[in-house]
Amino acid sequence: MHDFDIAIRGGTIVTASDSYRADVGIRAGKIVAVAERLTSAAKTIDASGLLVMPGGIDSHVHLAQPAFGGPMMADGFETGTRSALAGGNTTVIPFALQPRGQSLRAAVTDYHREADGISLCDYGFHLIITDPTPSVVQQELPSLVGDGYSSFKVFMTYDDLVLNDRQLLEVFSAARRCQALVMVHCEGYDAIKFLTEKLEQEGKKAPYYHAVSRPEVVEREATHRAISHGELIDVPIMVVHVSGRQAMEQIRWAQQKGLKVYGETCPQYIALTADDMKGLNMDESGGKYVCSPPPRDHAAWDAIWEGLTGGVFQTFSSDHCPFFYEGSQGKKNPKARTSFKWVPNGIPGVETRLPILFSKGVAEGRITASEFVALTSTNHAKMYGLYPEKGSIGVGFDADLVLWDPKRKEVLRQEIMHHGADYIPYEGMQVTGFPVMTLLRGEIAMEEGKVLAQPGQGRFLKRRISPYALPASGRAAASAA
Template sequence: MHELVIRNGRVARCEGWLEADIGIEGGRIAALGKGLEGRRSIDAAGLWVLPGGIDAHCHLDQPSWGGADTADDFGSGSISAAFGGTTCLVPFAMPAPGTSAVEGLERAMARSAGRSFVDYGFHGVVTPGTGGNVDRQVETLAARGVPSVKVFLTYEGFAAGDDLVLGLMDAARASRSTVLVHAENDAAIRRTRGRLLAAGRRSLRFHLVAGAMPAEREATHRVATLAEIAGARAAILHVSGRQSAEEVERARERGVAVVAETCPQYVLLDASVFDGPEREAARFLFSPPPRGADDNAFLWHALAEGRIALWSSDHSPYRLADKLPRTADASFADAVSGVPGLETRLPLLFSEGLLAGRLSLARYLELSAETAARLYGLDDRKGRIAVGLDADIALWDPAARWTVRHEDLHSNVDFSPFEGRRIRGRPVTVLLRGEPVVQDGRLVAAAPAGRFQARHRAAPDSFPIPLEEHQPWRVT
């Protein structure tokens, strides 16, 4: 007799659909089979039973940046995630100015404790201002269950030079951690932005020019090359189009341990969104910016074929008024970048990927949770429906039809870049470790029950050999 049984569902597994009940005990999946008995049960007839999603790139309750505060804390953000079928988040433990990466983690742990309705981990963040003891900081993070560290190649106060990136990669390799990179060439962006402003080109659409693909392509190539030299594991975040994606592919062909991540905004939106009024265009201001329709199509194919490994939201919860420049003489350079997406990440993938036939079931499952779990050290408990793993489960109604309206979503952000988009399929019941958070479309959790998830380090054999350890006669 199980504590809970999910009956009559169509269970999604990478090897295919399984008509089975799921028995749950102690928050974990205890059995898969027909006719299971339980003290409680949920009838999943007509629904698809999928693993809870893992969104491993999002921003919540960060220190103020660019004069704007994040609208979502761990309460509102985690509720939004749950309504979108996501049961685990890995946001960034962003340090405040003048503080270390470890202090950034301590701040994030304090701000999240007792507030999240889903489970969560953290990525550390290293900047030029987080201190010179990178080795010790990265090892401390890994020892606390945070074996991943982000670095930015652009943004004032964040942009890291090659020396810092290589030092971080060496430290991450020693601590068996993964380096996450925002890859855009800061000097190129500053140069082009300055020339645009000098020429009086100030409207938001010039964000597309300042952040054009060459800046991303070059930085992606550079990161992959530095990872090749250091023997590091790296993830290139929010890959926006073909050219940068192909840089990752070429590196992988050379044996570099680098993967690409993309986000819904790069697959479903293109540069034409900036053709409207400034206030409308602000809803689509994110970095790197959107590219062309050909890039959209390429990214879909790359996702389907496994050449892009990760699908994340890059949820950046800034209110529309905070994104827009605040003075009459302000420009695109003064606007705040970032869009929300926690709640729409999986429904968009389900509707436009799985149901539209662009993705196989196996690829959908890998992109929704499994690959993030494996890459970031959660695969011993999350990411799949399998005996022994956490009972993080979402029941989806594939027949549901709905339209994205920001007022119907659960984030505190007052807009969505996908406003008005029609979606097929929706999660209706979402369980965290066997307990309903959302049931029949309603929040039913009486209190936040999300727990910090200390993640395991990467396997030693997942790191290539650094350049200096090659035999001299074998170096090419």
């Protein structure tokens, strides 16, 4: 009789707080021992020369999302979660989107049909509220939070998603009542519409002008407005996919003031620039890089690193939003060639998130391996109600682990990816540090680039209310009473 199902031996364990040499013992999908030397295991994995880290948690991905008559998304749960595992991730949190005029609860039920029995890794759902009717905010939302959907996202732009200021205040108030964490996409809708129409009138329709139509000031203004609404209601907010200095400094200002405002950023904001959208002589190939907010410039990269190293950003997510490049559903579809505003908006990235941050962060000396773990796993688990089952290495945690070769050099390219999209925006980028094995609840889910997990192996995760969602003060805001 063996003490452990699996012993991972000889590796360097890295958590958000520490790094040390130890073995990990796994039994029944859980970590049951962390010790200097473990033997008596049914299976031994040699991790000599490798880092043993908690599996990545990507808390901002889009999978199998309805297109509202637009292009089809390139990843459902099968290909999207296969790609996640290949990149060293063990949990993803995509979004159950409420179409306008429909029930939020029905949207969640429909989304489960896309995921349950299909996902290869563990998953939870955020909600997206697009139609905050009284029944949605007073009945459906509190009920869903109680059922384990403890966070939701709102948008300050996009025709099909935007909420006006009054609606934002209503949903912020509802979030305060039921202690849900609010994620906010901060870009000013009217300013973008105005700039887009002006650019089109001037004949500036190539993909590059997507960035011109959404300058940093538009993101800054919306970020400040979201922070102000959150302060008025006394509710924490998470500002997602921050692209540069101006929005980052708004969040830092709020944090220094003592407001519970959190920040998230993504690989595209340390690895791409707006110039990538120029393509070849302003042709449509620049559409490969169209996402919102758009990548900025090299000075913005410096600002993002300032936010990452200075504690402004709690999480580093992919905002994986995959579309095809070729074909009638792709970024080169006939309608997209008439204006940048029709280019499918989003880029794939769940599989490349960890290698890009490790390479540019740890390998290049900007952050420590422990900071990497915090930004890619532990903080996600704590922020979104998955801790202490997920997000660290210790007795009692799920055995969600990634074995990482910190010295391995790899060139990112489409041919080694596992997603459904037909391109990656990081083609040809060399990285240092790469996952060699991913374990999901003690099962080897990926080894040397081959995904071994099967559809349905991933479990749905009911998430508890996060301490990050609790108001900063005890006062009862009038609009939240």
